[in-house]
Amino acid sequence: MRPSAASLLLLAPLLLLFPSTATAHNITKLLASHPEFSTFNHYLTLTQLADEINRRITITVCAVDNAAMDSLLASRPSISTVKNILSLHVLLDYFGPKKLHQISNGTALAATLFQATGSAPGSSGFVNITDIRGGKVALGPEDNGGSLDAFFVKGVEELPYNISVIQISKILPSAVAAAPTPSPAAMNLTGIMSASGCKVFADTLLAYPDASKTFQESIDGGLTVFCPMDDPFKAFLPRFKNLTAAGKVSLLEFFGVPVYMSMPMLKSNNGVMNTLATDGASKFDFTVQNDGEQLTLKTKSTTAKVTGSIFDEQPLAVYTIDKVLLPNELFKDAPSPTPAPAPAPAADAPKSSKKKKKSKSPPSSDVDADSPSPADGPEADSEDQEAADDNAALSRLAGGKQVVLSLCLGLVMVLL
Numbered sequence: 385m386r387p388s389a390a391s392l393l394l395l396a397p398l399l400l401l402f403p404s405t406a407t408a409h410n411i412t413k414l415l416a417s418h419p420e421f422s423t424f425n426h427y428l429t430l431t432q433l434a435d436e437i438n439r440r441i442t443i444t445v446c447a448v449d450n451a452a453m454d455s456l457l458a459s460r461p462s463i464s465t466v467k468n469i470l471s472l473h474v475l476l477d478y479f480g481p482k483k484l485h486q487i488s489n490g491t492a493l494a495a496t497l498f499q500a501t502g503s504a505p506g507s508s509g510f511v512n513i514t515d516i517r518g519g520k521v522a523l524g525p526e527d528n529g530g531s532l533d534a535f536f537v538k539g540v541e542e543l544p545y546n547i548s549v550i551q552i553s554k555i556l557p558s559a560v561a562a563a564p565t566p567s568p569a570a571m572n573l574t575g576i577m578s579a580s581g582c583k584v585f586a587d588t589l590l591a592y593p594d595a596s597k598t599f600q601e602s603i604d605g606g607l608t609v610f611c612p613m614d615d616p617f618k619a620f621l622p623r624f625k626n627l628t629a630a631g632k633v634s635l636l637e638f639f640g641v642p643v644y645m646s647m648p649m650l651k652s653n654n655g656v657m658n659t660l661a662t663d664g665a666s667k668f669d670f671t672v673q674n675d676g677e678q679l680t681l682k683t684k685s686t687t688a689k690v691t692g693s694i695f696d697e698q699p700l701a702v703y704t705i706d707k708v709l710l711p712n713e714l715f716k717d718a719p720s721p722t723p724a725p726a727p728a729p730a731a732d733a734p735k736s737s738k739k740k741k742k743s744k745s746p747p748s749s750d751v752d753a754d755s756p757s758p759a760d761g762p763e764a765d766s767e768d769q770e771a772a773d774d775n776a777a778l779s780r781l782a783g784g785k786q787v788v789l790s791l792c793l794g795l796v797m798v799l800l
């Protein structure tokens with residue numbers, strides 16, 4: 385039965401309200417009924433590639449059986465290397481068995497998720513698919529010197545034209561994807577942040593070894609960091625200095641979440657997040673929420689936007705945020721977004737009084753020695769511009785969802 389235009393119109397706003405849950409398929413479920421791919425399936429989940437696959441349409445997953453996975457795992461690659469290799473097995477186009485055998489001109493290059501994640505230099509993120517004699521289909525990474533030594537075995541699942549799952553004879557051999565990734569202990573978190581617009585936060589973290597040690601030691605088990613960008617964090621330093629020693633460490637640790645979360649994972653798992661500062665009843669948590677296409681972090685008094693992704697190599701992900709998120713435990717009386725009534729309580733310090741205080745206090749210690757006077761407090765307009773720039777990167781990550789949404793809207797328009 386053809387759905388009426390009216391029913392689609394009713395659906396469209398729902399999709400806009402809950403874009404995070406709109407996944408077209410579930411690769412974990414699709415593969416669950418094929419035990420010969422259980423290892424492959426398990427690693428799609430472990431690497432969070434499953435979330436990425438579920439959010440995209442018009443894709444092809446080249447699965448390998450358990451024996452082929454065993455030979456890949458025999459050399460004990462890091463999880464992040466496995467992720468790079470498997471992401472080369474997700475083609476960003478739809479290739480059912482029929483299309484594979486009917487490629488125009490007999491050969492094609494397909495972009496992969498490895499290419500899309502930006503970790504693949506040159507042509508290393510492309511897979512060459514060629515129809516060869518005897519009705520066979522050969523595949524090989526484009527950077528493999530022209531040799532195509534994996535073969536199409538059979539179609540596994542098809543949801544045309546959202547996702548095709550096919551079996552190939554072996555793991556696609558790619559020296560680039562298989563290159564060892566830095567071991568977690570060698571990931572220099574403060575170096576990564578400093579290089580990408582969060583130097584003030586990184587320097588402050590280094591000035592408090594208790595906090596920086598907590599971050600570094602958490603990387604192994606999985607860590608997601610939301611680092612405030614330089615302008616908002618600079619503007620926040622006077623209030624930071626006002627905190628007790630323990631408060632300062634908690635404030636810094638508040639920006640780390642002790643789980644690795646890729647962007648699709650964050651977008652599809654909205655809710656309350658514990659942080660490195662969480663300690664029993666002292667929750668020090670915040671809420672992750674999609675606001676349309678925009679990912680936000682919220683506490684009672686603040687909402688920060690996630691403006692970009694600066695590092696994503698399992699087990700570490702680092703994102704930038706446009707504001708200093710104030711934990712409820714430290715800023716009980718922090719300003720609410722609505723105009724405050726009569727005499728503001730102490731910690732409510734509005735922008736103007738903060739400026740006055742700053743000029744009175746002598747230019748003191750280490751961390752803010754080189755910080756210019758904050759233009760207009762953390763809410764300064766210029767930051768919105770930066771945020772907008774960074775959004776470009778983020779919306780690339782969210783591309784899959786946009787396609788789904790615009791397809792839905794397009795369908796509604798056609799029916800009207």
Ligand SMILES: *[C@@H]1O[C@H](CO)[C@@H](O)[C@H](O)[C@H]1NC(C)=O
Pocket residue numbers: 407410411412413416438
């Ligand atoms: C996908 O399917 C698996 C197994 O059936 C299930 O555990 C998981 O929650 C599903 N994921 C989503 C996003 O629905």
Ligand SMILES: *[C@@H]1O[C@H](CO)[C@@H](O)[C@H](O)[C@H]1NC(C)=O
Pocket residue numbers: 488489
């Ligand atoms: C196939 O080859 C012809 C002639 O070389 C070329 O013009 C055409 O663009 C090719 N088609 C595809 C899909 O690559």
Ligand SMILES: *[C@@H]1O[C@H](CO)[C@@H](O)[C@H](O)[C@H]1NC(C)=O
Pocket residue numbers: 491492493512513514529530531532
């Ligand atoms: C794919 O590889 C084969 C064999 O190396 C080569 O002849 C062909 O030109 C390649 N196809 C494309 C589209 O690059």
Ligand SMILES: *[C@@H]1O[C@H](CO)[C@@H](O)[C@H](O)[C@H]1NC(C)=O
Pocket residue numbers: 407408441543544545546788
């Ligand atoms: C493809 O995905 C869309 C949502 O993006 C869904 O409505 C449709 O039913 C899916 N098609 C199949 C064959 O699963």
Ligand SMILES: *[C@@H]1O[C@H](CO)[C@@H](O)[C@H](O)[C@H]1NC(C)=O
Pocket residue numbers: 572574575576578
């Ligand atoms: C981390 O990077 C910073 C800045 O690039 C550098 O100064 C520091 O020495 C590095 N730390 C380690 C442990 O490599």
Ligand SMILES: *[C@@H]1O[C@H](CO)[C@@H](O)[C@H](O)[C@H]1NC(C)=O
Pocket residue numbers: 622623626730731733738741
């Ligand atoms: C620092 O704390 C004092 C006392 O609670 C308060 O009056 C002052 O406004 C605070 N300064 C800043 C910059 O928050």
